[in-house]
Amino acid sequence: MRLVLVGPPGAGKGTQAQYIASNLSIPKISTGDIFRANVSGGTDLGKLAKTYMDRGDLVPDEVTIAMVRDRLSEDDAQDGFLLDGFPRNVAQAEILRDMLKDWGQALDLVLELVVDDDEVVRRLAGRRTCSQCGRIWHVEFDDKKDDKCDACGGALFQRDDDKEETVRHRLEVYQEQTAPLVSYYADEDILVGVDATGPVEEVTQRAMDAIRPFMG
Numbered sequence: 032m033r034l035v036l037v038g039p040p041g042a043g044k045g046t047q048a049q050y051i052a053s054n055l056s057i058p059k060i061s062t063g064d065i066f067r068a069n070v071s072g073g074t075d076l077g078k079l080a081k082t083y084m085d086r087g088d089l090v091p092d093e094v095t096i097a098m099v100r101d102r103l104s105e106d107d108a109q110d111g112f113l114l115d116g117f118p119r120n121v122a123q124a125e126i127l128r129d130m131l132k133d134w135g136q137a138l139d140l141v142l143e144l145v146v147d148d149d150e151v152v153r154r155l156a157g158r159r160t161c162s163q164c165g166r167i168w169h170v171e172f173d174d175k176k177d178d179k180c181d182a183c184g185g186a187l188f189q190r191d192d193d194k195e196e197t198v199r200h201r202l203e204v205y206q207e208q209t210a211p212l213v214s215y216y217a218d219e220d221i222l223v224g225v226d227a228t229g230p231v232e233e234v235t236q237r238a239m240d241a242i243r244p245f246m247g
């Protein structure tokens with residue numbers, strides 16, 4: 032099973048990626064992990080990527096693509112993989128398609144985690160971080176009424192990333208980048224949307240039900 036997982040910030044993509052990959056016994060390949068592995072392993076690509084990151088610049092597409100190619104060539108990815116964070120745009124999707132084609136492979140499925148914007152705002156903007164132990168509480172889901180950490184008594188604060196206006200902006204950026212990618216995969220007839228609201232286990236269950244018909 033070769034699949035790509037897409038979803039907005041706050042959709043629980045990292046968690047679902049882990050559960051789905053483990054259910055399918057395939058490696059979860061995230062661009063974040065690939066970057067870290069290349070940088071800490073001191074590979075040529077890692078050193079190159081680091082020169083950009085140290086300057087605060089975006090790592091160019093070619094470098095990301097080369098890292099993804101290396102990772103997908105490894106033994107454990109030959110019978111399937113779950114990609115998280117790649118491709119980010121249609122140009123990358125086309126490169127991925129050609130790369131797989133060269134190896135006699137193709138994507139089986141693109142799974143889109145669907146959560147509406149207000150739900151994402153509710154999830155993220157309700158988060159409060161402990162200034163002492165770093166633990167995260169949620170005003171609604173943890174029924175947090177005061178601004179003290181129940182674990183250590185530290186003061187809670189709202190991270191800039193979790194402020195409603197920042198969350199809404201991140202969602203806009205996501206929509207702009209991802210909408211063309213989603214329609215590209217819809218045209219290829221391999222896109223399936225999964226309702227990502229509700230408990231984590233239920234979302235995983237829905238995802239597995241959506242994947243099953245695509246398994247060879």
Ligand SMILES: [Zn+2]
Nearest residue numbers: 161164180183
């Ligand atoms: Zn704390």
